[in-house]
Each structure stands twice: as C-alpha cells, then as structure tokens.
Amino acid sequence: MARRPLPRILSSGSDRIARSREIARTAADSATDVLHPLITISRGLRKLAATARARWAATPKERRGPTLLLVAACVLVVALAPYGPLLALVSVMGAAAWKGRERPVVKTGPDDAEVERLKGLYEALVPYFSVPEDPAPLFAHGGDWSGAFGDFAFDDGGRLTRLRIRYPAYFTDGEADARARIEQLLHAKSGRGREYLFDWDEEGNQLVMSVLPALPTTIAAQRFVTVPGETVLGFTDADAVQRTVPVRTADGEEDAPPVVWRTGPRSTEPHLLAVGQPGSGTTSLLRSIALQALPHGDVLIIEGSGTGEYACLTGRAGVLAVECGLAGSLASLEWAAHETERRLIAANRARQAGRPAPDDTRRPLWILLDRPSVLGHLAAADGRPDPQDLLQVPLRHGRAAQVTVVVAEQFDSVDGLSETVRTHTRARVVLGPAAPASIEWVLGVGPHTTPTPVVPPGRGYARLGTGPVLRLQVPATPDPYDDATSEADRQAVLALLPECQTETATAVPPAPGSAPDPTPTLDLGPTPPPPPDAGPAPRHTPVPAEG
Numbered sequence: 001m002a003r004r005p006l007p008r009i010l011s012s013g014s015d016r017i018a019r020s021r022e023i024a025r026t027a028a029d030s031a032t033d034v035l036h037p038l039i040t041i042s043r044g045l046r047k048l049a050a051t052a053r054a055r056w057a058a059t060p061k062e063r064r065g066p067t068l069l070l071v072a073a074c075v076l077v078v079a080l081a082p083y084g085p086l087l088a089l090v091s092v093m094g095a096a097a098w099k100g101r102e103r104p105v106v107k108t109g110p111d112d113a114e115v116e117r118l119k120g121l122y123e124a125l126v127p128y129f130s131v132p133e134d135p136a137p138l139f140a141h142g143g144d145w146s147g148a149f150g151d152f153a154f155d156d157g158g159r160l161t162r163l164r165i166r167y168p169a170y171f172t173d174g175e176a177d178a179r180a181r182i183e184q185l186l187h188a189k190s191g192r193g194r195e196y197l198f199d200w201d202e203e204g205n206q207l208v209m210s211v212l213p214a215l216p217t218t219i220a221a222q223r224f225v226t227v228p229g230e231t232v233l234g235f236t237d238a239d240a241v242q243r244t245v246p247v248r249t250a251d252g253e254e255d256a257p258p259v260v261w262r263t264g265p266r267s268t269e270p271h272l273l274a275v276g277q278p279g280s281g282t283t284s285l286l287r288s289i290a291l292q293a294l295p296h297g298d299v300l301i302i303e304g305s306g307t308g309e310y311a312c313l314t315g316r317a318g319v320l321a322v323e324c325g326l327a328g329s330l331a332s333l334e335w336a337a338h339e340t341e342r343r344l345i346a347a348n349r350a351r352q353a354g355r356p357a358p359d360d361t362r363r364p365l366w367i368l369l370d371r372p373s374v375l376g377h378l379a380a381a382d383g384r385p386d387p388q389d390l391l392q393v394p395l396r397h398g399r400a401a402q403v404t405v406v407v408a409e410q411f412d413s414v415d416g417l418s419e420t421v422r423t424h425t426r427a428r429v430v431l432g433p434a435a436p437a438s439i440e441w442v443l444g445v446g447p448h449t450t451p452t453p454v455v456p457p458g459r460g461y462a463r464l465g466t467g468p469v470l471r472l473q474v475p476a477t478p479d480p481y482d483d484a485t486s487e488a489d490r491q492a493v494l495a496l497l498p499e500c501q502t503e504t505a506t507a508v509p510p511a512p513g514s515a516p517d518p519t520p521t522l523d524l525g526p527t528p529p530p531p532p533d534a535g536p537a538p539r540h541t542p543v544p545a546e547g
Helices: 013-034 036-058 061-080 084-099 110-126 174-192 281-293 326-352 374-384 389-396 411-416 419-424 435-445 486-498
Strands: 150-154 160-166 198-200 207-211 228-235 245-249 251-258 256-260 272-276 299-302 319-323 365-370 402-411 427-431 457-462 470-475
Touching: 036 084, 061 084, 061 365, 110 150, 110 174, 160 174, 174 198, 174 207, 198 245, 198 272, 228 470, 245 326, 256 457, 272 281, 272 411, 281 299, 281 365, 281 402, 281 427, 299 486, 319 326, 326 365, 326 374, 326 389, 326 402, 365 389, 374 402, 374 411, 374 435, 389 419, 402 411, 402 470, 435 457
Parallel strands: 272 402, 272 427, 299 319, 299 365, 365 402
Antiparallel strands: 150 160, 160 207, 198 207, 228 256, 245 251, 427 457, 457 470
16 A cells, blocks of 8 residues: 655644744844843843832831932932933933843852763762662662762862762771772872862761862961960861961961960870971971970980081070080980989979979970981990980970970881880871871871872871871971071071070080090089988989990
C-alpha cells in the first residue's frame, strides 16, 4: 500500500513557527534596545517612589505636618524660579536614571569550571566515604555532589578556598591515619602550595576545609605590652588566641594576636626547645627572647655554632656572658648549675626563717643555648663532659629558682639532644619547612594544617605544654651587625639593646695547662654576703675550665 504524503500545511508548519519565533525575538530585542532609556527611568521612578513611601511611613505623625509644609514651600520656590520646573524635571529624570541603572549580576552559584572541579573532588572521595553495604550511599560514582558539599568558595583562579563536606557516620574519623588520608587527598586536589586548615566535627560528621591567609612578616622587634614573666614568641591567627597586643608594623600600628609563653615559679612550661632547618629563624627567636628578658632579668648566652650571631649583646647590661668556645661554655654552664643550687638553698633558708626570698634569687636568670650538639662533639673529641649534662640542675629545679633554659637545635642534629633536655622542655617551637612527621615528633601532635614547602624565616608552629598547636611567625630580630640586615630592622634591634657595661669585669684565668679560650669568661663580681646563720656561702663565680 502506497504511503500518502502529508498535507503541505503540516509539513511546513514547524518551519513557519520557528521563523515566527525568531522574528518575534528579534523584534523584542530591538524594542528593548530602543526603549532601554525609558525602561531604566521607569525602574528608577518606581524605586524613588518606594523610597519616598518608606520615608513617609517612618516619619512620626507629629512631624508629618511640618514636612508637608516644607515640601510645599520647596515646590512653590521651584515653580516661581526661572526655568525651575525644567531644572526640577531634569534632576528627577537624572536621579531616576541613576537609581534604575542595571547592577552587576550577583553570582549565586558555581560556574561550569567550578562545578567540574567539585565533581572531580566528589569522585575522588568516593572510595574513602563509601562501602558496598550502604543501601543509600552519600558518596557514589556518578552521584549528586550537592548533597555532600556545601558552603564552598573559590578564589579568582578558580581554586577552592573553603568547603564543607558531609561524610557518612561509619567513617572512622577518630583514627589519625584515616583523617590524614582525607586531608592529603583534599590538599592534592584543591591545589598545593597553600596552607589548609581541616576542622573535623566528629559529632556532626562534617569536615570544613579552609585556606589560611599567610601570617604577616611586617612585625619587627619592639617592646611588647606584657608583664614580667611573659614572653612573646611570635604571632598567630586571630581566632587561635583570646588576646591581642598593639604592635608597630611597616604599614602602621595595629593589634596582633600573640603567642605568649609564661615563665616563673607558677609556669607549667618553664623551659623551651626550638628546632628548625638552617636559616629557619631559630637564632632570631633566641635573640628576640633575650631582648625581651633583659629589662627584667639576666641572660647567659652559649653559642655552639661560633658564628658570632649574638655579638651585639656582648658587654651589655644584664648579659652575664656570651660564650662561643668550649672551655668558656663549660665554665659558664657549671656556674649556672651552682647558681641554681645557691638560689634554692637561699630561698629555702629564707622560708624556714619566715623571711621573703632574697632579691638576688628572685631576679630571673635566662640560659640561652644555641646548637648544643656542636659543643657536644667538641667536648667528646677533647675528652670533656657534654655541656648538656650541666643543664640537669637548671632544667629540673629551674622553675623554683627563677632559672629558664631555652635550647635551639637543627633537625639534622636533634638526635644528639639528651634525654633531660627533651623531657624538661615542654614548650616547643618548630620553624621552617618540615615534614608533618618531623613536626609531630617535636611537638607531640601533628598540626591541623598542611605545612607548605616554602616559608619565610621565622614561620612555623608552637605548642606550649599540652595546649593546641598554633601557627607562629617570629618577629623579625636579625643581627644588627650583619650587612644583609635592612636599615629599619637594624635600628629596631639597636633601640632595644641595653647600654654597655663599664669595664669592671675581669677575665677568669684559665687553669694551668689548659688551652686559652678565644672568648674570655666574665667574672660576675663578689658574692653577696649571706644572711645571718646561713652558713658558708655557696660558690657564685664561674668555674675555670680544667685542663
């Protein structure tokens, strides 16, 4: 049976309809272009009328009469003025055109590139957040990412800066390894080279990933608003601490959140250990601590590297000695041990007699030891005791005797630290680039952020005792005698240095047969007289090095 052709009206109807729609759309676009000024002015007049209505509704009833009288007077003045109505009409049209202009479209959702990035991240998380036994999996290949992701934000380059992830309740978020795998995946998929913060909410089965801004490096050495016994190690994020201090930066004055380390008899973390890579800023940290300690205490500096990083402190008021050689370092540390014992004995006798502790036992004594492993190698080669062995008494009894020990070491020599140093230095600082495992080994727990491979000097993490791990940026405290130091930083450090002492200190002669030490050890003067019935005074001068 032959197929009959369709009627012509049916075969060509679709073409006519499409052509009619195209003509209508073109006419509408042309009319919109021609009438665009009129549409803009109409929209503006409508908004002006709405604003006038809202103002009138907000006007109290007792003020509406005077308002109407003032408006009528203005209208009368405009009507009687030359060209008044014309100028008024032009002004109203201009205001309406400005009010009715088109605003830029506010972005309410991700674009196509951002959707593709979210889909790729969703697919990458499926193997970790799904199991075959789940009847209604939240994460499934080809599933809907909008149910698992929320509160997302992107930067100008299209990379994620914030993301909230809902995960199933059976995910083992209490295991550090499982969480580390998720954090590593999100770090890799969201873009490397940035520092991410991962906030796990185990109760709500949610994970918030956010990109942390870089800590400012414009804060130099200065006098911080603290009380005696408080030391500013550096500055951290605003939401990490509950305190701010006023500081001077390169851009002016502002309030910055500090990482404050408290020392003294009531401190739970009386001693500090700083570890970092070469050039990471551990020496600048010790120099900053020394400048903050000098107004209220005495400082003894032992420099194992022997590079003269603390030469600016030599001979300053409050600086007992700056030792770089082995013999002088051993003598100074032995004196520090005897001084700690003397303080303990004097304070104990004063308490037993019902008197306050002597003033010379209440003035803080700071022992700053930089690179002790170098001195340990030299001592072992020369057959002398390790300088770290002389720190046992200050470390164990320093809190009661107002003695604080700060040790700085590099990662490649951190295994050479003695057990006493590692046990009693409960305040920890890690500076410079380091692997998460190395940071966890020093601090006891891993950071909640992803360390970046390239950081400025003085950038790292700090943990005081059992507290949280905080990001840290040490204030710039370079060596003022270094030619590479900028003039602003040099003047900032020089302004904090105490005045030089008078030439009253005498060098302690070396023991017979011992090699002369290039850095002389300063005699700290005569021993103060003991109180009545106190017995013989303990030794209070540096012990000469033995041959």
